[in-house]
Amino acid sequence: MAHKIVTGNYAAAYGAMRSRVRTVAAYPITPQTFIVEHLSEFINNGELDSEYIEVESEHSAMSACVSASATGVRTFTATSSQGLALMHEILPIASGLRLPIVMSVVNRAIAAPINIWVEHNDIMPERDSGWLQVFCDHNQEVQDMILQAFRIAEDKRVALPVAVCLDAFILSHTVEPVDLMCQEDADRFLPKYSPPSPILDPNNPTAVGVFVPPEYMMECRWQMDNAMRQAPKVIEEVNKAFAKEFGRDYGGMIDPYMCDDADVVLITLGTVGSTTHEVVDVMRAEGKKVGMVKLRFWRPYPAAQLRKIAEKVKAVGVFDRAVSYGVAGPSFIEFRNAAYGLDVPTMNVIGGLGGNDVSLADIRSIFDKLLEIAKTGVVKREIVWLNTRGVE
Known part of the structure; x- marks a missing residue:
């Protein structure tokens, strides 16, 4: 473990790297751009074995994340403000397909007027999209919650995506001391992702996002609602496990x-x-x-x-x-x-x-x-x- 002075954006990227994400798909937008730039550097330097997908918009970024996660690999992205709004169409698809994607959201004001500083009006409209949402208070929490988010999302009782939120500039561009965990410690807390069964498997072809008639829709929605209601127990368990491993207790919910x-x-x-x-x-x-x-x-x-x-x-x-x-x-x-x-x-x-x-x-x-x-x-x-x- 290394004790360094880093920004919230670096902490988010570092947490994703230590989570051994296998796919990163993102489009730059202030103030989250440095998150995906850092991840690109980690991949280029050989520190992270991951596929980096360059896309033309945030809508495409989340679409790529859905496709990647559906093959059974750990998937990460990041966005802010108008970028999150552009993703909106795909967010409930990620949750409806029960894909454990983790996304850093650097909270920024929604235009108009144009403003790049912190506001939570970008993430609030997504409260009913089926994503878990957690807000961080400092950069150490940002790194730590990325790993916790993957462990929560990948728990079979939850199987829903998670948005890890951090305030624009106050955290994203401000440096604070952070204990950057080593890979061995991260692996001990967050084992290799083993999906129950990859949705997209060439050897076992299936249809994804199929048409569902009315007689089955209630059950689909209930399952997601039930998973969200089960999530607090998992969140508390993961928080306790993290505190035991690293000595940092964030309180859970x-x-x-x-x-x-x-x-x-x-x-x-x-x-x-x-x-x-x-x-x-x-x-x-x-x-x-x-x-x-x-x-x-x-x-x-x-x-x-x-x-x-x-x-x-x-x-x-x-x-x-x-x-x-x-x-x-x-x-x-x-x-x-x-x-x-x-x-x-x-x-x-x-x-x-x-x-x-x-x-x-x-x-x-x-x-x-x-x-x-x-x-x-x-x-x-x-x-x-x-x-x-x-x-x-």
Whole structure:
């Protein structure tokens, strides 16, 4: 194992290399381009034995990944923003065929207006595509989750693709110290992929993506839904196995902090979790009972775990780096469903869109609002737009 200073993009590529991916198909788009460039270098240098497929679009990239994975080889790609949107048609094909593809999504704002900085509005529309989605908070987690993602996706109880999400530039282009695992350690945690039976086998020809009449469609959808419901157990098992092997425990579905005796908690997604963690420590030192929950997996959604935490507190805030226009933040909408019937005041904070800075002072102001809500029981504004000109 080597301890080096690397970007999130390098960590993602390195994790894919150590996963011994056999096929990489991708099309460059800022800010993920360096991921596939690094993989190309690994292949060119002889560090990775893999087929690199150059395609003309993200739609073709995912199509190639589907075809490669269908032959029974470990497959990887990466994209962002408009590239992910262009892939949309093929994403449910990957999940519907139960292919364990892993994709790094460097979350970036969707145009228009054109913006290359972090926002989660690119991945949120894919919540119902049948892909598992996990959000990383730092570069070490990026590398580690690539390997975990393959182990989760390839588990027969799941057999669904996984998107490993990292915030644009905050992680993708920022260097942090990362323990880069050696191949021997990676192989011990993630054995060689052995598919139950390759779909595309020249010696046993089959039809893929066949027409399915109505009398069988319900069963197809139920099987995918059941697999997604089985996934949390597998995620927890894989997290524990990884912690035992490498000493890094990410918590599984969620990563709660200082929630046991908290009066208020803030639920976060992505890198704003690190900022919130710092603020919690400061405010705890001042005697204020605040806590946080890092929402790691967006799909499957950890409704039962979040509801259990919400039952014990006086107010809950949800931070969204995305917006469902005219409704609320997507994460807040999901939490309200999870907390249905609970008598706990909730507040949604929409902020950091298009890379807008979210400071320690911003998070502290959110906690101050939540503490006031806990004290009075009154939510003055259910949806707060953070640092937005012309909006109170």
